[in-house]
Amino acid sequence: MAAPGENMKINGDRLWESLMDMAKIGPGIAGGNNRQTLTDEDGVGRHLFQDWCVAAGCTMGVDQMGNMFARREGTDPDALPVYVGSHLDTQPTGGKYDGVLGVLAGLEIIRSLNDLGIKTKHPIVVTNWTNEEGTRYAPAMLASGVFAGMHTQEWAYAIEDSDGKKFGDELKRIGWQGDEVVGARKMHAFFELHIEQGPILEAEGKQIGVVTHGQGLSWTQVTVTGKDSHTGSTPMPMRKNAGLGMARMLELVDQIAWSHKPDAVGAAGHIDVFPNSRNVIPGKVVFTVDFRSPILATIKDMENTFRNEASRIAGAMGLDVAFEKVGGFDPVTFDETCVTAVRNAAERLGLSHRDLISGAGHDACWINRTTPTAMVMCPCVDGLSHNEAEDISQEWATRLEK
Ligand code: HGY
Ligand code: MN
Ligand code: MN
Secondary structure (H helix, E strand, C coil): CCCCCCCCCCCHHHHHHHHHHHHCCCECCCCCECCCCCCHHHHHHHHHHHHHHHHCCCEEEEECCCCEEEEECCCCCCCCCEEEEECCCCCCCECCCCCHHHHHHHHHHHHHHHHHCCCCCCCEEEEECCCCCCCCCCCCCHHHHHHCCCCCHHHHHHCECCCCCEHHHHHHHCCCCCCECCCCCCCCEEEEEEECCCCHHHHHCCCEEEEEEECEEEEEEEEEECCCEECCCCCHHHCCCHHHHHHHHHHHHHHHHHHCCCCCEEEEEEEEEECCCCCEECCEEEEEEEEEECCHHHHHHHHHHHHHHHHHHHHHHCCEEEEEEEEEECCEECCHHHHHHHHHHHHHCCCCEEEEEECCCCHHHHHCCCCCEEEEEECCHHHCCCCCCCCCCHHHHHCCCC
């Protein structure tokens, strides 16, 4: 039996099999997943995860945001638990590993400790955070944000999806509204394993990313209003083309991000055009600008520059424009002790590693405000994520050369 601190090995085949089994739930159309939060598929995935945790001897707690907590007892009942986890919800065209790897790797830790007959001092809790992606219900990392006291539960419950369905109603409908008070749980530490979702580790041939920081995020929903009119009979000088206004604003988003290179990114992934008819000049468009940077001042500058310049563009075109901040968090510095523990573990295991700033947002970014937190990253093919072609190798996921 491995002694504490020795290189205990997980069962990589079992972890990989669980990843593939979870991927069968809410399949995408191109080999990935579409298991969006609070859909029936999300509910099925939650039940499968719960069944696996109970089979591994865990007790399952669920809070009023649907966050799931699978607990394995430790030898010291008074010791605060160490939490590990991530999220099971996916993008509409998501991959099989974003979030899921962190949840199921946490379960594999439990399964392997059971195999090894090892009892840890601290209890271990494997966590599934509800609605990390923020696609169906903005903002991203919603439930971990409520847990960290960044949003109220009442506000979260009232958020509507594009069909007008409220978060709270959908959580009840799929049967995953638990009774625990959100945020009441106290943690000794939180660790999240996640694919990098960027190209650095693969390009440098590094096995582990030691995540020291996370870049901050800003989501501004923009509504541009012009006038629906006929695309054929309306003379060009008379048009109030909200679609054209949006196009010029999207070019502006790109220019602003480039103007802060290399420490900024910007794009709009959500775009709704109304009435979206081939022969009607769009009278209204709604889109969300996603700016990110590791530097808070840069995020603020990008937001302000965009609002000022977009207002100027709208004014020059006779359009109205409105801005609404619909998501965001400041750049994150993870806990030094936890980060060092990750780095030392990689050293002890003889794994190549490098410090990383996370380009994507994660539940760990919010939990870090309440608990000593750090992240571990593994490479992903071409750094691709939020794409059904997202891919990793079993070796990367388990750090076990087959
Ligand atoms: O938006 C993000 O960075 C995360 O993937 N939800
Ligand atoms: Mn994720
Ligand atoms: Mn994601």
